[in-house]
Amino acid sequence: MxxxxxxxxxxxxxxxxxxxxxxxxxxxxxxxxxxPPSARVMGAPLSLLANTASALPFYAPGAEPFEGHSYEALVGMAPSQPGGLVHRLVAPATGWYRARVGAGIWAGNPSPGWPGRNVWVDIAVNAEPTGSAIAAGSRHRAALDQATDNIHRGVVLAELQLAAGDAVLVAATIDGSAGAWANSTHHASLPYTAFFELHWGGEL
Known part of the structure; x- marks a missing residue:
């Protein structure tokens, strides 16, 4: 192809x-x-999110240790890094793309009397794979809903104009104590809420 x-x-x-x-x-x-060019990867556990932004990791397509729904229509869209994890999805052709991120973030146990924490997701293009760089170069930022006392969930959607070879990265930020990229440690259904997709939508 x-x-x-x-x-x-x-x-x-x-x-x-x-x-x-x-x-x-x-x-x-x-x-x-x-x-058309498209890829989908599932969220991998991240044991600790910093108080500032943290880049979110994902399993390589087909490597998730549960029945996920990952794929890579074109080889090279989800390049894995040392350790086998994916930190970016790459546009193989110039055009409009739709990036979709499903996030489940464990934000820690709030202190008595504290109503909860704010958690948001940033989507950046061609940033360094660090949380601070992704947040600083964010093209789209959206808050997650608080589902329980310590779990924040949501789906973030962004339409991006990308050139061939552009890389899209994702980070999450918590405005308080560190938390974790939610996984089966916290709830059996959470692996399915954490994913990252990139779909080609048309020429510029």
Whole structure:
């Protein structure tokens, strides 16, 4: 499959075409439309979130130790780092993309009389894989809802204009004591609430 979107070529009246031309004008276009660039990875446990922003880790596609729903339509969209975790999703072609992050954050046990903590997610492009860099270069920021006394959940959606090779990264921030990227340690259903998706939406 081509990395860039196939060009739409005009047909000429009574034109004689060979197999290569038919593949280019029909097969490649339909294949691109049927399987556009997209990737989805599931959240990996992070034992500690700093009081400032922390970059969120994800399992490589298919590597989550539970029945997840991860995939990589084009190889290279979810590059793994040393240790096998994914910290960014990469746009293989220039265009509009939809980034979607499902987050479940354990924000620690609030002190008596403390109503809770604020937790938010940042989505950045081409930032260094640190929480502070992602927060500083954020293109989209959204707060998570407080689901229980110490669990914050939500889905964050952003539409991004990306060039080929741009990397999208995610960080979370808690405005108080450190917490954790929620996982099965805290609730059996939480692995399914933590994910990161990137989908190609069209040419610029």
């Amino acid at each position: 081509r990395i860039g979107a196939p060009e739409l070529e005009a047909w000429s009246s009574r034109e004689l075409v060979d197999a290569a031309t038919m593949n280019r004008r029909i097969r490649d276009v339909h294949r691109w439309l049927a399987t």
